[in-house]
Amino acid sequence: RLGDHLGYYCGRVWVSPHDPNEVVTSGVLLLRSKDGGRTFTETADTAHSDHHAYWFDPSNPARQFNGNDGGMYATGNGGDNWRHWNNLAVGQFTTIAVDNKTPYNIYGGLQDNGTMKGPATRGFRSGWTSIGGGDGSAIAVDPRDGGDLVYIASQFGSHSALNQKTNERWSARAQGQRLRYNWISPLIVSSHHPDIVYLGSQKVHRSMNSARGYTDISDDITRNVPNGDVPHSTIKDLSESPLQFGLLYAGCDDGSVKMTPDGGFQWIDISTPQPKKWVSRIVASKWDKPTVYCAQSGYREDDFSAYLWKSTDFGKTWKSIVGNLPAETINVIREDPARKDVLYVGTDLGVYVSFDGGTAWETLHGGLMTTPVHDLVVQPRENELVIASHARSVWVLPLALVHELTPELRSTDLKLWPLVEMRRSRTWGYNYAGGEWSSTDQNVPPLKITFWTKTAGPTTIRIKDAKGAIVKEMKVTALKGYNFADFSLLLTPGKPGTALITKPKTGAEAVKDPYESERPKFLEAGDYTVEIEVGGKTTGGSWKLTQGT
Known part of the structure; x- marks a missing residue:
């Protein structure tokens, strides 16, 4: 018996794989014994209370991890000092x-x-x-x-x-x-x-x-x-x-x-x-x-x-x-406030949706890891589902595509959603931190593509110019249903540090950009067509890239 220390629902016992006499018990406090359980002292006394999980590194006896209601804690010296890893979204939300x-x-x-x-x-x-x-x-x-x-x-x-x-x-x-x-x-x-x-x-x-x-x-x-x-x-x-x-x-x-x-x-x-x-x-x-x-x-x-x-x-x-x-x-059920017969449920493993009043259910796990969901609420003005996870904090799911998932869409072979016009910047590809041009497309927004396909499989996405010539294409593997792709606008990687700087001899050389050869090349401003091909079906839509500063 550990005196009046409350174990409650989170009370557990762990034994070190390195020393059978080292025992850790969890509860409101985290207690450690080094004499096989004869005596215990509090460890992690600077950490949050209500301890749930513990792990001994099998390759390093001094390295141990503790999970409690405050998140994740780690020690590198056998529990003498603890560090709070407070950069993880591990909130235990129960209501929303x-x-x-x-x-x-x-x-x-x-x-x-x-x-x-x-x-x-x-x-x-x-x-x-x-x-x-x-x-x-x-x-x-x-x-x-x-x-x-x-x-x-x-x-x-x-x-x-x-x-x-x-x-x-x-x-x-x-x-x-x-x-x-x-x-x-x-x-x-x-x-x-x-x-x-x-x-x-x-x-x-x-x-x-x-x-x-x-x-x-x-x-x-x-x-x-x-x-x-x-x-x-x-x-x-x-x-x-x-x-x-x-x-x-x-x-x-x-x-x-x-x-x-x-x-x-x-x-x-x-x-x-x-x-x-x-x-x-x-x-x-x-x-x-x-x-x-x-x-x-x-x-x-x-x-x-x-x-x-x-x-x-x-x-x-x-x-x-x-x-x-x-x-x-099952922890929660909610009706959709805009579409009759659309229901959402939160379970101990995720979120599901029904479009027919509960006869059949489909997962809404895209981007959401396996996690207990204790509450759900829809913000009707913004048409968003807010998810209270009892392990991974709060998530927000826009419901526009859920509402568009009608029987008519399900029977459609291939559909591309309208593409958002983008503005090109002359500073695309510049690494401000390093003070030079980058070899990649860092800090450059991709073209966001949303499409629906009734057939899963290899898919080609192409960008064509106003004359119909292919400017760039990418290969993806589409899943049946909604698909989302980020299309990089990078055409040629940069070569930072390769420009040869010489003293200009003419006026034309004086106004020429000396770093032109090492800059990454991106799509020029203009009118384009985005084309998607999957399973022998092709569809497309127009897209505009305007010139910015």
Whole structure:
């Protein structure tokens, strides 16, 4: 026994492959023994808490790595000193929300890193700030004024409201009762009036004044099973129908699913065919009032099957829409706000899309590594899907091409998307850092090409001038479906340092560029045609390269 050191869900034991007496245990603290477990001392005491992973380098006993809620840490001297590798996108996001500012902001709840906010237009780390502490939990944005008022939370129901314009903050937690809150307890803003807020414990609470006070609109609607070391039989998710005020659904961690058609006057049990599985998400449809979706999880009982249900009669009957989804835990389901029957799900291994209301599913993994996805939200104005990964931070997927994936496109042999006009620069290829011309196309934007092909295989992409002559071509291997190619505009590599500089003898030599011979050569400004050939089919489109400075 290690005293009162909490192991919790991340408690594990590692033994060094170099010395069986060197033992490392993880939990809230990282502890090390060098005498076979008789005594332990804390190691990595300057690192973030809540340790999950450890690795001994099999070729170097002093080189070890630690993964915790703060990211990746490394030691080169057996644990005496640790270095934080804080240049990796390894945030453990559990919840996600967006506002309607320009540019819009992304709000994310992170495991043991609070609630973060950042602009969707910025890249890695840039512009992100903390607006709440603890283990980031539920997030809801008041739509007024683009989203000045935001509700955030940390673990077990510590909800608060923040007016970002005035910096006023107040508790948004239901008070004065013995309440059980889930680790991530839900809080939602009514789409019918933003002053109305719903909060879930083992009861459903409603506020009519922006979470400054609540009224219970239900009794305990869970199964009220005995609790363990953390609260159980709690409401895990809430959803109000955008089509009818007071039509509200609640899903619980003990499998209970309830519905009220009248704002809480009566609650009806509508549990799914898996009445004891953890409800990870309940979603009322924005398209059809009787339609509701429910995702459930069984991994806590070592059941990694996919559970996903759809009801078209207010939950009276349920139909599985797992379809061809793989056997992996489903964490979230969302409707597309612009296209009916388009659904997105986030699982423990990625993101999937259905174009037919859940009959068939396809992956949306292009560019997204295998990672647990705990939440999804669509920013409707920008038509982007924001993905909360519980391992690799936040990702944004533009949905324009998803919306264009119609039956008509699927039957098309080959299609090239319109090409964006580009501006040529005289400084293309110049290496400012080195103070000379480059031999490559560094710092030169490529021509971005998007095309669809019904046939996979070897593909040729050509750029032709106004006379139809081929200026440059590239070979790629196309996949069936969407394909994306970056076409370099470099024609001839540069030869830096090869120019022979001599004293000019004539006026013509004096005005001639002495470095002309060592510069890289790029496409000249002009009108071009881009042609794609794959599987015996050819298509093309016009493209313009204008002359800049």
